[in-house]
Structures are given as structure tokens and as C-alpha cells.
Amino acid sequence: MLPVLKPGEEVLIDPQCYQKQFPQVGDIVVAQHPMQQDLQLIKRVTVVLDDGHCFLQGDNPQQSTDSRSFGMIHYHAILGGVTSRFA
Numbered sequence: 001m002l003p004v005l006k007p008g009e010e011v012l013i014d015p016q017c018y019q020k021q022f023p024q025v026g027d028i029v030v031a032q033h034p035m036q037q038d039l040q041l042i043k044r045v046t047v048v049l050d051d052g053h054c055f056l057q058g059d060n061p062q063q064s065t066d067s068r069s070f071g072m073i074h075y076h077a078i079l080g081g082v083t084s085r086f087a
Contacts, residue, residue, distance in 0.1 A: 011042060013079065030082065
């Protein structure tokens, strides 16, 4: 999978998009890192369980810190869905 975002690009998010529904597989989201509260991640949702836990994976798996290292996160840790990107 080719990376959607390139270094230096910025994103616009919808912080309310997951208040009434779970993220969908394929959504690109901004989430709070589960172990570093001052760090936010931009990742793709690859699995969503019925209890709201999501597996997040980076588009560049060789250089990505994602759910493969910190496990699934609850969708409440997702700050919003990416709606636009700007170069």
C-alpha cells in the first residue's frame, strides 16, 4: 500500500465523526498514542471489533509505530477522522 500522506503535509480532521458510530476499515484517523500522551498518530483503521477496539496500522509498515507494537486501542482514543490533506 502506498502512503497517503507525505512529510510536510497537514490534515484536517472531523473530531465528531465517531461520536455516534465506530470507525470503518480503511478510514484514516488521528489518535492519541496509548503510551505517550503528548503524541498523536495518523494511521489507517484495519480492524474494528464489536466492542469498539480498533487495530491501527501505518501505510509504511517498515517505519511505523502502530497497533503491531502497542495493541488495539478503543475508538474513544481516536481524536477524529481525516477529511482533507494539504501539501
